[in-house]
Amino acid sequence: MIPVCPLAALPPGEAHRLDVDPPIAVFHTEDGEIYAVDDTCTHQDASLSDGWLEGCEIECPLHASSFDLRTGRPTTLPAKLPLRTHRVVVSDDTVYVVPSEEPPNLPPGVRAGTA
Amino acid sequence: MTARSLPPSVIATLPGGYYTDENVFALEQARVFESMWFCVARASDLGKPGAFRTVQVGRESVLVTRARDGSIRAFLNVCRHRGARIRTEESGEVKRAFQCPYHAWTYDLEGRLIAAPNLTKMPDLDRVEYGLVNVAVREWIGYVWVCLADEPPSFEADVIGEATARLGDERAIESYDIANLAVGRRIVYDVRANWKLIVENFMECYHCATIHPELTEVLPEFADGYAAQSFVGHGAEFGEEVQGFTVDGSAGVDRIPGVGEEQDRRYYAITIKPQVFVNLVPDHVILHRMFPLAADRTIVECDWLFLKDVVDAGTDLGPSVELFHRVNEQDFAACERCQPAMNSRAYARGGVLVPSEHHIGAFHDWVIGKLGTGSG
Numbered sequence: 001m002i003p004v005c006p007l008a009a010l011p012p013g014e015a016h017r018l019d020v021d022p023p024i025a026v027f028h029t030e031d032g033e034i035y036a037v038d039d040t041c042t043h044q045d046a047s048l049s050d051g052w053l054e055g056c057e058i059e060c061p062l063h064a065s066s067f068d069l070r071t072g073r074p075t076t077l078p079a080k081l082p083l084r085t086h087r088v089v090v091s092d093d094t095v096y097v098v099p100s101e102e103p104p105n106l107p108p109g110v111r112a113g114t115a
Numbered sequence: 116m117t118a119r120s121l122p123p124s125v126i127a128t129l130p131g132g133y134y135t136d137e138n139v140f141a142l143e144q145a146r147v148f149e150s151m152w153f154c155v156a157r158a159s160d161l162g163k164p165g166a167f168r169t170v171q172v173g174r175e176s177v178l179v180t181r182a183r184d185g186s187i188r189a190f191l192n193v194c195r196h197r198g199a200r201i202r203t204e205e206s207g208e209v210k211r212a213f214q215c216p217y218h219a220w221t222y223d224l225e226g227r228l229i230a231a232p233n234l235t236k237m238p239d240l241d242r243v244e245y246g247l248v249n250v251a252v253r254e255w256i257g258y259v260w261v262c263l264a265d266e267p268p269s270f271e272a273d274v275i276g277e278a279t280a281r282l283g284d285e286r287a288i289e290s291y292d293i294a295n296l297a298v299g300r301r302i303v304y305d306v307r308a309n310w311k312l313i314v315e316n317f318m319e320c321y322h323c324a325t326i327h328p329e330l331t332e333v334l335p336e337f338a339d340g341y342a343a344q345s346f347v348g349h350g351a352e353f354g355e356e357v358q359g360f361t362v363d364g365s366a367g368v369d370r371i372p373g374v375g376e377e378q379d380r381r382y383y384a385i386t387i388k389p390q391v392f393v394n395l396v397p398d399h400v401i402l403h404r405m406f407p408l409a410a411d412r413t414i415v416e417c418d419w420l421f422l423k424d425v426v427d428a429g430t431d432l433g434p435s436v437e438l439f440h441r442v443n444e445q446d447f448a449a450c451e452r453c454q455p456a457m458n459s460r461a462y463a464r465g466g467v468l469v470p471s472e473h474h475i476g477a478f479h480d481w482v483i484g485k486l487g488t489g490s491g
Contacts, residue, residue, distance in 0.1 A: 061230035
């Protein structure tokens with residue numbers, strides 16, 4: 001379990017980029033849910049934590065692929081592969097993630113361990 | 116340039132080359148249009164966040180938009196990566212960001228670089244430093260003004276001050292509540308003439324009786340050739356039989372409530388150098404913005420502004436718009452008639468200004484002062 005940030009540092013509508021390899025994006029939706037997915041868009045190397053959060057979807061700032069944060073599945077092209085989702089734990093007012101053990105779907109030219 | 120000996124009733128104009136020479140125009144771009152406050156758009160053109168316009172200011176294309184917080188922002192329309200134009204349309208709307216179509220460098224509505232392919236591999240690239248280059252912005256009377264200078268001159272002195280100097284009172288323009296009027300009509304004119312010919316034309320009325328039959332019917336004193344712009348605080352009075360500032364003198368539309376009795380039935384004109392003309396009549400305001408594109412070409416955007424209720428009600432604005440539209444066409448045709456002759460050897464040393472045009476000499480002195488081209 002990796003500590004991300006104090007809960008107070010992640011208000012609804014905001015994102016936090018966890019600098020692990022590969023990086024993880026943690027989102028606090030306007031509805032109060034917290035989700036963690038891989039930060040790197042599966043289409044091209046771009047940071048989803050810089051994207052636009054709407055409901056429980058995140059839109060990539062580069063080419064507007066959208067992903068459902070609950071499942072990681074792309075809902076809008078050009079991305080075709082899903083993001084990994086990571087389990088979120090909030091304990092003692094701190095946000096933690098439990099990284100997935102699945103292999104990530106990184107875009108072409110991006111490999112884990114090269115970040 | 117050797118001094119000319121002229122009869123006492125006339126003074127010299129600028130030499131013809133000032134209207135045709137590419138070097139003079141380049142100096143004007145740098146020292147006038149890129150150095151002064153320049154009016155680019157009606158604020159309502161940028162109705163909501165993401166709405167944008169691209170405008171030419173001197174040598175630069177400027178991208179003007181409304182940010183998420185509602186404020187108006189302006190940037191040089193150049194991607195910081197490899198220099199591609201961010202947007203080439205005259206106007207449009209983006210949802211959330213400006214994205215360069217070349218390599219997808221992406222900027223938010225405040226100009227910050229927010230995304231680019233592999234940007235996460237370049238954490239040393241500062242997102243503000245490599246954001247779009249900001250340009251100073253002011254809003255006044257519902258218009259957006261930009262200044263490309265690193266240290267903009269005083270907006271109060273250079274822009275608001277011109278209106279105060281012409282009307283003789285800093286509150287006089289406020290009576291028209293221009294910021295809250297609505298654009299009833301906009302006409303864009305592509306004029307094949309130097310911008311200074313258009314300014315000079317606007318400043319004098321020696322031509323009025325000859326080329327503006329409709330205008331001199333409405334404003335009989337214009338027929339004597341003495342320009343409204345050589346007097347301070349003077350508005351030309353409507354003719355006795357005239358009911359409104361319309362093409363046939365018929366009644367206009369609802370009067371702007373703040374316009375007092377002393378401003379009623381009068382026409383006031385203001386030149387805000389270098390590129391704005393404001394025309395005030397009791398029921399509407401006409402505002403011209405010039406975009407000088409070349410020594411011999413100027414785009415003029417002209418807005419007719421009325422009370423919002425008048426526009427929303429679908430009132431017939433035709434007779435009001437038609438009057439100054441004709442004046443514009445008559446004026447711009449006159450300027451286009453002069454432009455080709457500016458190269459003639461007959462005009463190499465320029466022409467002359469008659470007494471009712473002498474105040475244009477001050478405009479010429481101002482131009483020479485800005486360009487630093489005086490002979491000392």
